[in-house]
Amino acid sequence: MKLPNLLAASAIALSAGAMSAQADKADDTLRLAFTKELETVDIYFNSAREGILLARAIWDGLLYRDPVTGEYKGNLATEWKWIDDVTLELKLREGVTFHNGEPFNADDVVYTVNYVANPDNGIVVQRNVSWMDRAEKVDDYTVRIILDAPFPPAEEFLAGPVVMYPNEYYAEVGPAGMALNPIGTGPYKVSSVDPGLHYELEAFDGYHGDPRNAASIGKIDIRTIPDFNTQIAEFFNGQLDFLWNVPADQAEKLDAMGKYQVENAEAIRIGFISMDASGRADADGPMTNPLVRKAVAHAIDRQAIVDALVKGSSEVVHSACAKIQFACEQDVAQYEYNPEKAKALLAEAGYPDGFEIDFHAYRNRPYAEAMMGFLDEVGIKTNLVYLKYSALRDARSKGEVPFTFQTWGSYSLADASAIVGEHFTGGMLDDAKDAEVTAWVNEADSTTDKDKRIGLYSKALKKIADEAYWLPLWSYNVNYVMSQEVSYAPTNDEIVRFFDFSWK
Amino acid sequence: MFRFILKRLGLAVLVAFTVSAISFALLFLAGDPATAIAGENAASEDIAIINAQYGFDRPLIVQYLDWLSKAVTGDLGQSWYFKLPVSQIIGDRLPTTMTLGLCAISFALILSIPMGVAAAARPNSIIDRFALFIAVVGQAIPSFWFGLLLVVFFSIQLGLVPASGSGTWRHFILPTVVLGYYATPAIMRLTRAGMIEVLSADYIRTARAKGLPTRKIMFKHALRNAIIPVVSLAAVQMGFMLGGSIVVESVFALHGAGFLAWESISRNDLPTMQALILIFSMFYITFTFLADVLNAWLDPRLRVG
């Protein structure tokens, strides 16, 4: 028992010493790893975090949201204005070229918008694009984007997932070609793609450089290493310069070694427990009773879990959205940790001895276990059903899941509609099916009046909290671990921006 | 002879067909393909679109026959996950797995056959006990733990070999050891048992009566007979390794077909999964067939009279 521990300890010491010898600064290459195999680099055909990282390096949106101030700036568009509720006119930046030399102009924007807005093309995340109806060319450097209906967070989407593709190239190669040889206007161009396994990026000399910086590091080398221990091993060996999404315990240990830079940043993702208030899974189930749902809320010591397990900059959340999101009302009912009260509520609800229920989850198993421990204390016996996301989502959409631990990353969109709009508008992920809430949210999402939106969301979020449809848990955070030579300031939106990296 | 090869092949096809039908039903009934295609953050309306697009509402048998008829012509379909032809993805990944499988089985054979022979030559000697030790440890140690220990020791601490990846032959050393060691105990035990049995056979006594040197008796007369069941076992193990190297491929970040299969399960990428199961069972069938041919060469009793 003792030996392997010593082994590991000495291994760490040794490799830490050897680190600096294997500098990657010398060949100007930043090496990092993905944990999952990315299905395709074409951002419109993947929905993964890894895809967003690559997309932000390779392509540009029309707008740009400053991650620090939250302010929207021009990117491929320099000016934009609303003609009416459903028409946005944009002036495009001149003199921009794609990685393959194709010049960027209004045709590219029109082609891209019309392509992605067409449901027949099967863009994976429809929500990102379905709000646009079409684009029209005014002149070579002016376009109009026509919406189906008023869509308040349009700017957020244009600064995020909606990136511009080269029209001639994309028309020729299609998604398959784009996946293997992506072409954009971004600070990095792709020099090689081994689908799912290996990506090499190179700084793009012709980058326009505003509002984002041009790349500082010459090459980015990304491998897929599924086992996180192996990633750490490679980090020790100097084969990786940068680890992201490092679990809290490991990040602490790495930090304690004093050899690495460990950074923690907030993420837009929040965790929550969704309860079967509408009785889809079990019409007479305990979760249909608000007293039970409130008992659950009182039973779990969220602060303790945040302190012990989630750590970092995470904090307990009470409202069903992320704090940085627009219209995320914070003044809602709060349920403090109080097991006695939970027991009393259960007794009042007719479950003095508690009950037994399936508890579905798909990630962060230790968090789920910790919550189960707390629930067990008040008499709620849970059977963990730990499934792959797709299987769980399938079960949820069929209404077979009474009680589940979920998380939602809102595609890094800083607007409450990205989370509330998805979960409380009567869709297949809506466990509450509260007609009133649905009406408020739908109304909010079709008006551009910011104050009105804030008011409507406030009503909806307050009711969600009062009824305890969800138990919002905590905000997530991301740990980044870097070698000493790397300089990078992480942002609070879970996005790693390669162009912000530099060597010390 | 020709007739029997045909019959044998027919049986093989039937086995492959049955395996693919079973797995098709199993995978299809248990998972929801549309969610898988849409991905983690997909919204509800995305899934509805996909369901219509791919025709998942058709009866299962129709979908299966559709798949099968295309598979026969070599069209394994498109990966739902990568949106690329399955044949292309598998083509990319198979070489890694094949390399790993061949290295591992060679390692296992090189380690286990001489040890099995030596152990059989002197039962209960030090070498026999050592061989037994190697075997029982091999059976009892979980391969992922073993793999990670090797990484800590040989890669992090000694810096002798890379911890992950598949770039050079050095990348394959640790995975080969881990996967090969997994197959070693069974092969060694069988070699030892076979040798002990063969060494007590009458023809070995005859060989000794002829005054042949011990080395020649062991390797020419005994091993050739003892190796026959080992060949069959090695074929089964080889087939198993190709599909069963998931854990090793995951630890060492070798992106082979085994890992692809496992990932395809978690992504519900049915076309890839289906194709892989078909290919793995084909491999198994091919290996056992080759083993039979090899055995026929080794053992003339199995040849045409």
Place this chain on the structure above:
Amino acid sequence: MTDTSSTNIPISPRQAMIRRALRHKGLIFGTVVMAVVILIAIFAPLLTEYDPYKQNLLTRMKPPVLLGGDPDHWLGTDALGRDYWARLAYGARVSLTIGIVAAVISATIGCTLGILAGYFGGRVDAVVTFLINVRLAMPVVLVALAVVALLGGSLIVVISVLGLLLWDRFAVVLRSATMQVRSLEYIAAAEVLGASLPRILVKDILPNVMNHLIVIFTLEMAHAIILEAALSFLGLGVQPPTPSWGLMISEGKEMLLFESWLITIPGVALFFLVLAINMMGDGIRDVTAPEGRN
């Protein structure tokens, strides 16, 4: 002139077996370790005052006493502050259950198929051989993963999947063993004496292939335990908070490079259990094999 056997009557097969067993070091080692594990499993509540499910987020990952930990938890605590010794002791129950029940299921399937194929030969044999081939051509780990991934990893699902996938060796070995026994003349004699088929199978075939059955049983039991650990490693074994050793290894894996005792303790326990089962299997084979023909 009754021919009484000479003065030194050879001992009965059972006595001879017991004598050989008492001299077999591996068997004794295996049996002792196994017995210890079984006793720990049975008497777990007496061996620790801690509840294996009781978490305490304030005392997370306390190292074992040997590594300078708190004497209250002599094997330390896990990532949720649960007593590691309590989890190990209760986990013995789960791991043993998985091994034994999965082996019982596969033994039932494999023996039935193997004995029928070996006894009847011909068409029955062809069908069974085909089934064995189909089973072998199916990549076990993949199929197990697929099923567990999609049905969720409850103890019952894991055990059933393992049980339904590990019967091939039983079938193969019992098929050939039965064929061998089938050709012996006492089977013919029993048939001529009017014994019914079930009677022959139970009285004459089964006892004589029993040693093969026991040996394969131990092997597959060990195999099931190891496979469960591998499934757990891939996140698809028994579900938490059930303390199976495989799950403990998989949970401890997270901190492999930093708190390696978290994986080492259940890893060593699992290693010794599987080692002991295998050594018992080997021992039983050694002890029963020379029997039959003096």
Place this chain on the structure above:
Amino acid sequence: MSDPILSIRNLTVDLPKGGDRQYAVEQLSLEVAPREIVCIVGESGSGKSITSFATMGLLPKVLTPSTGEIRFGGQDLLALPASEHAKLRGSQMAMVFQEPMSALNPCYTVGTQIEEMFETHTELAKSERKARVMKLLEEVHLPDPARVYASYPHQLSGGQRQRIVIAMALALDPKLLIADEPTTALDLSTQAQILHLFKELREHHDAGIMFVTHDFDVVAEIADRVIVMQHGRIVEEGSAEEVLNRPKHPYTRLLIDAVPRRSRDARGAPAEDVLLSVNALNKIYHIPGNMFKQARDVHACKDINFSVRKGETLGIVGESGSGKSTLVKCLIRLEDPNSGEVLINGTDLASCSRKELHPYRKMIQIVFQDPYGSLNPRRTIGDQLIEGPVNFGADRAKSMERAKELMRIVRLDPDALNRYPNQFSGGQRQRICIARALMVEPKVLIADEAVSALDVSVQKEVLKLLNEIRDTLGLTVLFITHDLRVAAQVCDNLIVMQKGEIVERGNVEQVFGAPSSDYTKMLLDAQPGKDWDVPDISTLPPVAV
């Protein structure tokens, strides 16, 4: 006589501790001279094979020579290092084994295996080696040497294989040839040829031959000198003529007395009424092919007709492959005949369904050849004896009583019912099998080579027991054997089978005295020791012990 090639003095070989005796061979001394065949005779366990293995240096590890010496070519083999001894093997001394079927490596052609002798011990060139092999193949009278050279063992018959082993032994013209029961596993006709070959060798080679056997007929056929062994000791030694006709030691006399006579034991004629009759019975086996072999049909029984009267003993004689075992299996319905009738008391067993057959099962019972394989090692004797009656609905306790009685009839201790088969010797097991068959009170008892695997002295006892039981219980016996002497001694009538057909039938005197078929004539002619009339021991002068 010239100087001995081999002389063994005071050889003692220890047995592992815990056995029933201390030595495998004790204080053994013998000599073999050139051009001489010395037969070592004894029953199983007498130490005769151990002696030959000790000489060759092929003893299993658990057996160790403790004292004495084996002098060969001027040196003591026991003092020689193993590698030196190995050099002598094959070149100076050679050995032929009992089992030709398994004595050759199945993976190599026989040519290669013979050539290995030259490869190991000589410097001959490849072409020369092959020429020498061809010559050897001719010398042992193998037809078409070129084809045989390229054949694998499984493509040759048992007799041919034994010739290959002999050719191999002769390859380097060894001074000493040891033959360990070389003809025991062979058919009568083949045995005759191999024995003839040995006699030829004595003429053409200078080698001394040590020939180990348990069969006095074989001794009579070829021995110059005879050594009789019992319990690891030599009890008698002398010229063949002397030992065979005027044995001195009581044990030798016992053995010779046990050799079956070629005449029928006198006894009353059986009754006239036919109990069992077999009409036009046919059995065809379909041998399924495999990857490398075509499927084919084997006509194992062709139009078999015979009948047996109550109380009669009918002998069915034939070599291996003659179809006699298949016939037996059809009679007891372990196999279903393709056509024909098996009538017992007018009931046709052949046409019964399995279910209808059940009550008739007990009419015919059988005792098999292998005393080891025919008892279930995992059940007590008692449990196995009452199996039959219980299956036919009898009460367990009553059956147990009957089992005790039968144990007494077959002269075994009734207490033995609680023991397991491995606690009994081969002869005892055969008696248990007889008792088991008798438990259901059958009308017909089939003895399928029931005494072939037993030592002569035990064989004699069991035969005697069978005869007694037949007479006291009024049984009808079908006696299946390949041994003509045994058949002659116990049977009333004989049928001779060859290739699935009956080629000869009649009473013992007819068949043996005036055979009509060539095959029967050939068989009779092939018997070893035809010229030796077994002496009537009772007429010999008593020996002073």
